[in-house]
Amino acid sequence: MSVKPVAHAHEGAKFLEEKAHYHFHDERLWDVRQKRDQEMHILPEWQELRQKASEIKEHTLANLPEYLEQFEKNAKANGIYVHWARDGEEHNRLVNEILQSHHAKSLIKSKSMITDECEMREYLEPQGITVTETDLGERIQQLDNQLPSHVVLPAVQKLTGDVAALFAKHYNTDPNDNDPHSLTEAQRQAARPIILNADAGMTGGNFLVAETGSFVVCTNEGNADLSANVTGLHIATLGIERIVPRMSDLGVFIRLLSRSALGSPITQYTTHFRKPKKNGEMHIILVDNGRSDRLAMDDFWSSLKCIRCGACMNTCPVYRRSGGQSYGAVYSGPIGAIIDPTFNKTKYSTLPFASTLNGSCTNVCPVKINIHEQIFKWRRVLVEEHEIPFVKKEIMKMAGRLLASPRLYRAAIKGTNVALSTMPRFILYNYLNPWGKHRELPHPVKQTFNSWYRQNRLKSAQKQSEKGGQVQ
Amino acid sequence: MKVGLFIPCYMDAFFPNAAIATLELLEKLGQDVYYPLDQTCCGQPMSNSGCNKDAHDTEELFIKNFSDCDVIVGPTGSCVHHIRDNFDAIEQTSEVKHVRQNTYELVEFIHDILKVREFPWAEFPHKVGIHNSCATLRSLRTASMSELGEPFFSKPKTLLSAVKGISFAQPQRPDECCGFGGTYSVTEEAISAQMGLDKVRDHHDAGADYIVSADTSCMMHQQGCAERNNVNIKFIHIAEILNGARS
Numbered sequence: 001m002s003v004k005p006v007a008h009a010h011e012g013a014k015f016l017e018e019k020a021h022y023h024f025h026d027e028r029l030w031d032v033r034q035k036r037d038q039e040m041h042i043l044p045e046w047q048e049l050r051q052k053a054s055e056i057k058e059h060t061l062a063n064l065p066e067y068l069e070q071f072e073k074n075a076k077a078n079g080i081y082v083h084w085a086r087d088g089e090e091h092n093r094l095v096n097e098i099l100q101s102h103h104a105k106s107l108i109k110s111k112s113m114i115t116d117e118c119e120m121r122e123y124l125e126p127q128g129i130t131v132t133e134t135d136l137g138e139r140i141q142q143l144d145n146q147l148p149s150h151v152v153l154p155a156v157q158k159l160t161g162d163v164a165a166l167f168a169k170h171y172n173t174d175p176n177d178n179d180p181h182s183l184t185e186a187q188r189q190a191a192r193p194i195i196l197n198a199d200a201g202m203t204g205g206n207f208l209v210a211e212t213g214s215f216v217v218c219t220n221e222g223n224a225d226l227s228a229n230v231t232g233l234h235i236a237t238l239g240i241e242r243i244v245p246r247m248s249d250l251g252v253f254i255r256l257l258s259r260s261a262l263g264s265p266i267t268q269y270t271t272h273f274r275k276p277k278k279n280g281e282m283h284i285i286l287v288d289n290g291r292s293d294r295l296a297m298d299d300f301w302s303s304l305k306c307i308r309c310g311a312c313m314n315t316c317p318v319y320r321r322s323g324g325q326s327y328g329a330v331y332s333g334p335i336g337a338i339i340d341p342t343f344n345k346t347k348y349s350t351l352p353f354a355s356t357l358n359g360s361c362t363n364v365c366p367v368k369i370n371i372h373e374q375i376f377k378w379r380r381v382l383v384e385e386h387e388i389p390f391v392k393k394e395i396m397k398m399a400g401r402l403l404a405s406p407r408l409y410r411a412a413i414k415g416t417n418v419a420l421s422t423m424p425r426f427i428l429y430n431y432l433n434p435w436g437k438h439r440e441l442p443h444p445v446k447q448t449f450n451s452w453y454r455q456n457r458l459k460s461a462q463k464q465s466e467k468g469g470q471v472q
Numbered sequence: 473m474k475v476g477l478f479i480p481c482y483m484d485a486f487f488p489n490a491a492i493a494t495l496e497l498l499e500k501l502g503q504d505v506y507y508p509l510d511q512t513c514c515g516q517p518m519s520n521s522g523c524n525k526d527a528h529d530t531e532e533l534f535i536k537n538f539s540d541c542d543v544i545v546g547p548t549g550s551c552v553h554h555i556r557d558n559f560d561a562i563e564q565t566s567e568v569k570h571v572r573q574n575t576y577e578l579v580e581f582i583h584d585i586l587k588v589r590e591f592p593w594a595e596f597p598h599k600v601g602i603h604n605s606c607a608t609l610r611s612l613r614t615a616s617m618s619e620l621g622e623p624f625f626s627k628p629k630t631l632l633s634a635v636k637g638i639s640f641a642q643p644q645r646p647d648e649c650c651g652f653g654g655t656y657s658v659t660e661e662a663i664s665a666q667m668g669l670d671k672v673r674d675h676h677d678a679g680a681d682y683i684v685s686a687d688t689s690c691m692m693h694q695q696g697c698a699e700r701n702n703v704n705i706k707f708i709h710i711a712e713i714l715n716g717a718r719s
Contacts, residue, residue: 013662022666030645040621047620315619317649321663321670354660356653356667357520358606363619376558379522393523400518400526403481404533406510413485434658438665439696442486449484449491453507457495 003346005387006329008354012322015157025157026320032153033314035263036364043255053252054368057305060243061295067210067243068286074213078275081283088118091287095120095202095235096127098283102233104129104199110217110224111135112204113151113308114239114287116330132194134223136187143170149324149332152261152310157323201227202235205273206257206307207250208243208286214274215242215284216250218257218267225271232280236273240286241304253307256366261309294342299377303338305367312361312371318354327351334361338374341382349387352378413448475503476541478575480551481513487688490709494547494578497715501588508537514546515561516554520654527561534559538575539567543585547578547711549608549687550654557611577612578711579686583627590634593716597637600713601680602628603671603694605687606649614686618647628686628710635713641680648674652693668697672705682706684713 016022040046060067072082085091099107107124109115109131121131121142133139137155141148143166148154155163160178168175173186203224207216215236217224228234244250258267276282295301313319313333324332329340329348337355340348352375361371382388402408435441447455475498479491498505514534515527534555538544546552555575562568582588604626608614615626632638651657651667658664672694675683683705685691691707698705708717 009660009663012660016662016666026670037618037621317651317667318660318663321666322660352522353656356606356649356651356656356664358649358653359610360606360619360647360649363610363617376520379520380524381522383522383524388522392521396518396521396523396526400515400523400528400530403513403515403517404529406512406533409481409512434661435696437661438700439661439668439693440699441696442482442692445486445488447488449479449488450509452488452492453495454509457507458509 003344005346005350006327006348008322008326008328008350011326011328012318012354015323015326016321021157021159021323022321024159025323028156029314029320032262033311033364036260036311036314037263039259039263039265043259049252049256050366050368053256053307053366054305056244056249056252057367058302060245061241061301061304064240064243064295067245068240070210071208071213071243072286074211075284076213078213079282080213080275081281083283083285085118085285085287085289087289088120088287089123091118091237091285091289092120092123094285095237096124096129098233098235099124099129099200102200102281104233106130106132106194106198107200107202108132108134108195108198108227108230109202110204110219110227111138111148111154112202112237113148113330114204114237114289115202116147117289118237118287132191132198134191134195134227135219135221136184136223139187139191140166143167146325147330150310150313151308151331151335157325195226195230198231200233200235201229201231202237203227205236205238205242207253208238208284209245209247209250210243211246212274214272216254217271217273218254218269219271220262220264220268222269225269228271228273229277232277233283234273234276234280235283235285237285237287240288240291241306257307257309260311260364260366290342294339297342299381300338300342300374302369303335303342303371303374305369306335306339307367308335309366311364311366315360315364316355317358317360318356322354327354334371334375335369338369338371338378341378345382345385345387349382352376352382353388410450473504473542474540475505476538476544477505477507478511478514478538478544478546478548478551479507480546480548482692483548483688486692487709490547490688490711493709493715493717494545494711497711498545500593500715501582501586503586506541511537514551514554515559516551517654519554519558519561524561531559531562535562535568535571538571541571542574543581544571544575545578545581546575547686547709548689549577549605549612549614550689552577553607553611577608577614577686579608579628579631580612580614582714583614583631589630591631591714591716594634594714595636595716595718596713598681598719599639599641599679600632600682600684600708601641601643601675601678602626602632602646603650603675603683603685603687603690604628604647605652605685605690608686609647628684631714632684632710638713641675641678643674643678643680645674650690650694652690654689657693664693665697665700668694669701669703672698672703676703676705680705682708684708684710686710
């Protein structure tokens with residue numbers, strides 16, 4: 001079956017047409033970006049922290065097998081079961097096996113991008129297992145059968161009215177009551193019995209600590225603590241890149257994470273899990289799912305430093321205007337544009353082109369990933385591997401020929417009254433046709449600079465040259 | 473010092489007045505300016521689209537035109553960024569390295585190399601909003617970047633502050649990209665145009681009569697957005713103001 005590339009431009013344009021959504025989305029995320037800036041100004045050591053975080057991650061990634069083994073050894077000594085999953089399928093199978101061995105039919109789960117990456121819900125539900133998200137935003141997305149729109153704010157693209165309509169459909173609430181408090185209460189009433197009667201709990205995790213064999217989960221709603229503690233069975237899924245060597249490294253990341261994400265000094269709940277509850281069981285699944293392959297990519301390995309704060313999304317002017325759903329992927333925004341193609345080069349081939357390469361993402365990244373440079377690099381890789389449309393490639397080939405020949409180029413923009421019908425074509429041929437859909441074309445001019453120069457300056461320049469001047 | 477004048481393709485075609493102002497300004501500042509007639513483009517459109525191999529011949533032509541100059545000056549941030557940071561479709565000979573290391577954007581050339589701070593002939597009695605293109609801001613670093621929290625500096629503002637009668641408008645999001653992005657402006661035209669409109673409105677709401685920039689590509693895009701949506705604001709290249717344009 002042929003895979004179709006994600007239609008980011010089309011989906012983004014659709015999002016823009018919903019003006020109220022677009023304005024709210026843009027303002028909300030810009031507000032978060034400004035709060036992040038304020039926090040940055042409070043800490044004079046901000047750049048030092050970023051540098052430190054980047055170095056710790058680089059060191060860890062360079063020694064990944066050793067740290068993972070150290071983690072496994074210590075976690076096992078703490079009484080935790082440690083599992084390894086090569087890919088999403090293996091991960092899902094492991095989860096299913098653990099649940100089956102406990103005859104567990106209902107799973108409550110706190111937000112975790114990696115289980116979405118593995119498509120775990122889709123796998124478990126046909127096996128007769130209900131999965132309920134405990135994070136409010138993630139639950140909203142689950143009810144609407146959508147991927148998270150943002151790594152930290154999964155339902156940020158929705159207005160309260162959208163949530164009211166959704167809850168009315170699922171919870172029989174008043175569709176016209178879009179008061180956030182009553183919506184939250186409706187969710188609480190609907191979710192509480194499910195949570196309290198669950199058979200098993202699952203969380204993601206933000207950091208694995210090699211020296212202690214423990215892991216850390218950061219949330220603002222406390223929902224991970226619910227998921228982990230309501231039942232005696234706690235399954236945690238983390239990507240192998242989540243590891244840090246020592247407990248003392250955590251200070252660097254915890255200080256950066258929520259400040260970068262939401263502009264708050266720390267997450268409301270920062271929970272350390274070290275061993276199972278009394279008479280309980282704790283399982284950790286360490287997932288690769290393409291991460292080792294990415295680690296071997298010279299140009300793209302450093303994307304594994306990502307701590308999933310979403311700062312690059314908040315600052316990205318394209319993301320703020322196109323919305324997370326337009327990326328058609330678990331990971332959206334600038335970080336998605338460099339991670340997603342490592343999962344599927346064809347499907348996500350459009351995402352590195354969904355960027356103006358303005359570089360703001362790189363500047364806000366708390367672990368100093370050169371995001372916009374990797375976006376630029378991906379374009380080259382995708383072109384070389386034939387993952388961009390033939391027409392686009394041909395146009396660039398023609399542009400390259402035209403611009404390499406002064407004679408052809410001058411012919412294309414010939415004349416003192418530059419014809420606009422010809423003009424836009426000279427740079428990119430028919431590629432510029434969409435220009436005028438939402439913009440006026442540049443104004444015609446009497447004469448190009450080159451022609452003006454020939455007419456007004458060439459003779460004097462030549463005379464000077466004949467007199468032995470340097471000017472040619 | 474032999475100063476090569478690089479006028480990029482779209483500027484040659486659409487903004488000859490800004491190009492003439494650049495030439496005249498450099499001459500007023502006592503420079504020996506040489507304009508190679510056979511120049512076209514720096515290769516950025518192909519390179520930014522990922523089609524780097526298609527930029528090969530254009531880059532070669534660029535070197536042929538400019539390799540005998542001591543410095544090359546272009547009134548355009550994004551092209552200079554391309555030459556300095558991504559101009560690698562051709563073999564990196566010493567000639568190529570010389571060109572790449574000695575190509576300057578106009579503002580940084582005047583500010584850092586010539587170190588000129590006075591433009592006694594210049595007077596611009598208007599309120600302007602400065603648009604730093606992302607390439608000049610984040611790649612050439614001609615101004616401080618809000619994301620890094622560094623102490624404020626702005627080379628274009630330092631130069632413009634010497635112009636009689638000028639005043640500045642402060643937009644809400646000074647560093648936000650205007651959405652041009654080269655081929656991005658056509659591959660994602662709806663989002664690109666929305667970004668452009670938001671940008672010009674931000675300047676307009678801050679009270680700017682003009683948007684001034686060292687990058688005509690951003691202005692070409694913004695002007696198109698402003699005109700389509702009847703945002704009453706004018707555009708001018710920084711070289712024109714520094715060269716003494718009154719309006």
